[in-house]
Amino acid sequence: MMFDIKRISYFVWFFCCLLVVGCRPSDALSDRYVVVLSMDGFRSDYPLRAHTPTLDSLGKAGVQAAFRPCYPSVTFPNHYSMATGLHPDHHGIVNNSFYDAELDSVYTMRCADPRFFGGEPIWNTAERQGVRTASFYWVGSEIALPSGQPSTWKKFDSSVPFKDRADSVIAWLQRPEATRPHLIMWYLEEPDHTGHVCSPDSSATLRMVEQVDSVLGYFFAKARTLAIFDKIDFLVVSDHGMATYTAAQSVNLAEYLPRDSFHHVFEGVPTLLYPKAGYADKAYELLKKVPNVTVWRKNEIPEKYVYGKNPRVPELVVAPHIGTYVVFRDNPKAYNGGAHGYDNFAPEMEAIFYAAGPSFKQGVKLPAMANVNLYLIIARLLGIEPAPNDGDSATVEALFRP
Structure with a gap:
């Protein structure tokens, strides 16, 4: 470690x-x-x-x-x-x-x-x-x-x-x-x-x-x-x-992939996903279709962020664009507010x-x-x-x- x-x-x-x-x-x-x-x-x-x-x-x-x-x-x-x-x-x-x-x-x-x-x-x-x-x-x-x-x-x-x-x-x-x-x-x-x-x-x-x-x-x-x-x-x-983020621009990952395919999920900005064995590739392809976010494999994170070499960083990192918030849950409440964690x-x-x-x-x-x-x-x-x-x-x- x-x-x-x-x-x-x-x-x-x-x-x-x-x-x-x-x-x-x-x-x-x-x-x-x-x-x-x-x-x-x-x-x-x-x-x-x-x-x-x-x-x-x-x-x-x-x-x-x-x-x-x-x-x-x-x-x-x-x-x-x-x-x-x-x-x-x-x-x-x-x-x-x-x-x-x-x-x-x-x-x-x-x-x-x-x-x-x-x-x-x-x-x-x-x-x-x-x-x-x-x-x-x-x-x-x-x-x-x-x-x-x-x-x-x-x-x-x-x-x-x-x-x-x-x-x-x-x-x-x-x-x-x-x-x-x-x-x-x-x-x-x-x-x-x-x-x-x-x-x-x-x-x-x-x-x-x-x-x-x-x-x-x-x-x-x-x-x-x-x-x-x-x-x-x-x-x-x-x-x-x-x-500032808006409910209209925000994303619920539960609409794109099953939460039970991950050992751990830490939603928000950014969202950290720890996929179960064998699911990382499929999850990555699905996440690339999600609007208003960028998804990285940990080895793809741009060098300028000095992030992704630590073993605690998961295989998949979902980086919302400014103005977007990410959740991963059933029937989430939509609301506007403020967030950080972005670029x-x-x-x-x-x-x-x-x-x-x-x-x-x-x-x-x-x-x-x-x-x-x-x-x-x-x-x-x-x-x-x-x-x-x-x-x-x-x-x-x-x-x-x-």
């Missing part, structure tokens, strides 16, 4: 690092702090369509870019990609839900089985090198991995108000120096939820965009009172965008990236960049040695002041 060159090089590197005694960030960076907020499903063009004064001011104070998710452009793979700097094909969380034949087990959202999680999250890279970290709901931080866990972490609870989460982050930054985290990563599950229910084109979603921007404003108002404010680099990101190069899937603080250039807008770069950005800010990752150092360096 996943014993490719990247995986082998990681373990060689990891055990070599264990031999290094007293590995700590450089003295020049040891008094620096990094705070990263992810607002789920925050599409890159929302600030152009809604009143977002906090994000607007953050863009003027620092660096702004569209953030390109990994494929598939869904929440759990992409949050873990941002944390590890690895594409889903390389860290193993290949969708929000999937099947692992070697483990004979299904992964679902918020799964706590560490066997599913490859790579080294940035909080563990930092902790191993003497940097204390904290996480408020970032995907993967609840899992006790072989490489470790943040010093402070929270088990996900959607009932905790967003401003209470902001207050907790401020409280962590007010701790005594000896116990104060130098890296904090926190998470809000909006505007994703509203975008799903109401679509990204709705006034309700734009109102939610403005609401989470106000939470960010509340957070910065408190952050500016901190004695260490001038030492903090702030990053605000998202995991993916959102697209990660589509503009509707682009997320946000804002970064401001003492390390970043000011008032700069850069071209869209891959979200796997977040891991390298944080490592650079903290002055720590990164684990093997898929980020691009030249892209990362363009963000920083000389």
Whole structure:
């Protein structure tokens, strides 16, 4: 399972690092702090369509870019990609839900089985090198991995108000120096939820965009009172965008082939199909006739998606076109809404990236960049040695002041 060159090089590197005694960030960076907020499903063009004064001011104070998710452009793979700097094909969380034949087990959202999680999250890279970290709901931080866990972490609870989460982050930054985290990563599950229910084109979603921007404003108002404010680099990101789909354009695969011919089916965008022995070829031919979707054998997935080499990716992947949702059930309810998981190069899937603080250039807008770069950005800010990752150092360096 996943014993490719990247995986082998990681373990060689990891055990070599264990031999290094007293590995700590450089003295020049040891008094620096990094705070990263992810607002789920925050599409890159929302600030152009809604009143977002906090994000607007953050863009003027620092660096702004569209953030390109990994494929598939869904929440759990992409949050873990941002944390590890690895594409889903390389860290193993290949969708929000999937099947692992070697483990004979299904992964679902918020799964706590560490066997599913490859790579080294940035909080563990930092902790191993003497940097204390904290996480408020970032995907993967609840899992006790072989490489470790943040010093402070929270088990996900959607009932905790967003401003209470902001207050907790401020409280962590007010701790005594000896116990104060130098890296904090926190998470809000909006505007994703509203975008799903109401679509990204709705006034309700734009109102939610403005609401989470106000939470960010509340957070910065408190952050500016901190004695260490001038030492903090702030990053605000998202995991993916959102697209509107319609019932008229959507597809029910049950109209084309029998569900009982598959061991496992994970419907949605994309849809993962694990066919029973001997049925893959027939299913593939039938799926090629389905409108509004592209079907791939796993070895046909275009290289630009960096997807399909991991054994957890099934034999058949159904990729709906923008505006199409896929189900595989009897008598499904037809409705309109918002979805993501589509082609990660589509503009509707682009997320946000804002970064401001003492390390970043000011008032700069850069071209869209891959979200796997977040891991390298944080490592650079903290002055720590990164684990093997898929980020691009030249892209990362363009963000920083000389």
